[in-house]
Amino acid sequence: xxxxxxxxxxxxxxxxxxxxxxxxxxxxxxxxxxxxxxxxxxxxxxxxxxxxxxxxxxxxxxxxxxxxxxxxxxxxxxxxxxxxxxxxxxxxxxxxxxxxxxxxxxxxxxxxxxxxxxxxxxxxxxxxxxxxxxxxxxxxxxxxxxxxxxxxxxxxxxxxxxxxxxxxxxxxxxxxxxxxxxxxxxxxxxxxxxxxxxxxxxxxxxxxxxxxxxxxxxxxxxxxxxxxxxxxxxxxxxxxxxxxxxxxxxxxxxxxxxx
Numbered sequence: 001x002x003x004x005x006x007x008x009x010x011x012x013x014x015x016x017x018x019x020x021x022x023x024x025x026x027x028x029x030x031x032x033x034x035x036x037x038x039x040x041x042x043x044x045x046x047x048x049x050x051x052x053x054x055x056x057x058x059x060x061x062x063x064x065x066x067x068x069x070x071x072x073x074x075x076x077x078x079x080x081x082x083x084x085x086x087x088x089x090x091x092x093x094x095x096x097x098x099x100x101x102x103x104x105x106x107x108x109x110x111x112x113x114x115x116x117x118x119x120x121x122x123x124x125x126x127x128x129x130x131x132x133x134x135x136x137x138x139x140x141x142x143x144x145x146x147x148x149x150x151x152x153x154x155x156x157x158x159x160x161x162x163x164x165x166x167x168x169x170x171x172x173x174x175x176x177x178x179x180x181x182x183x184x185x186x187x188x189x190x191x192x193x194x195x196x197x198x199x200x201x202x203x204x205x206x207x208x209x210x211x212x213x214x215x216x217x218x219x220x221x222x223x224x225x226x227x228x229x230x231x232x233x234x235x236x237x238x239x240x241x242x243x244x245x246x247x248x249x250x251x252x253x254x255x256x257x258x259x
Contacts, residue, residue, distance in 0.1 A: 015057070015078060020108035023083060023100075027060045029074040030117060031067050042120040044072040044149075044258050045110065051131030051243060052090055054078065062244060066251045070258040072126075073117055077109055093135035093158075094169055095143070096178065103140055103179075107147070123149050124191075126254050130154030130243030138220070142172055143179055145187040150257055152194040152250045154243055157205025157213050159220050162188075162227055185227060193231040194253040195221050196246045198239030213241065 015025040033039045046067075048059045056076035063074045081089040084098050091097035114121055126149050129137035134156035141151050142160065162185070163171035172183045195217050202212045211219060221233040234253070239245035 018105060018109050019112055021105050024077065024079060024105050024109070026075050026077040026109050026113075027056050028076075028113065029060045029064055029067050031071055031073070033068075033071070034117070040071050040118075042118045044070060044123070045113075045119045045125040046072050046074050046254065047106070047110070047125055047127050048074065048076045049127070049129030049133035049136045050076065050078070051129075051133050054081065058244070062247060063251070066255070070255060072258060073113070073119060075109065075113060077106060090132045090135075093132045093139070093156075095136065095139055102136070103143065106140070107144075126150045126152075126258075128152035128154060128250050128254075130246070131156065131241065133243075139169065141191065141193070142183045142188070143175065143181060145184065145191050148191045150192050150194075150254055152196060152253055153217075153220070154246060154250065155197045155201055155213055155217060155241060157216070158209075159216055161220065161223050163223070189228050189230060191230065192257065193224065193229055194234055194250070195231065196234045196236065196249050196253075198241060198246055199235045199237050200240045203241060
């Protein structure tokens, strides 16, 4: 377990290398009561997946009050741009790219962190991602619902619908060939889901898509709701495409089950 100096360094400065694949790293925040004699026996975990701009350390900084309030450890992975293909900056959002399994990398990061701090893995971890991170997290959810306690999907510009008649990544058909597993709708229904978008986020991200980002995310909400998922749709008034502007809605959603 970490000592006082290690905790100070981890919580404020460093990006920690993933031992499973050192091409990746993650930022961590651990509540200060870890240093107290009567600290909790275990902590919740919130994993935040960055967007294209890659600001995991900023998410860690802004989520510190939430971490302290709810006894939650924050993990913010960094998936660097340009891996294998220097022109590719969003390859992580489809979970697989060449030899990289971004889903497997994340699970190893969590296992490594759990070796150092008492994370309550039995309850599942909380997951949020915005923009390209929103793409990552809703696709991760389809494949690994059993790992999650709550899921917050922030304004993805490309969507994978829960439709077995559409091939991955447009839909969930053929995931057996890509990932070696199929999507279990009954397991998805057990996870509370938030879709969160800025009210003014009306840019059409994909030129091949007729719906703007706001409409597209509402279509995903309707798709999930029609299949019986426990999903809500939250709009942030006055916000455009900015992950930090919707963060108060995200933390309120998580606090509902963590407080």
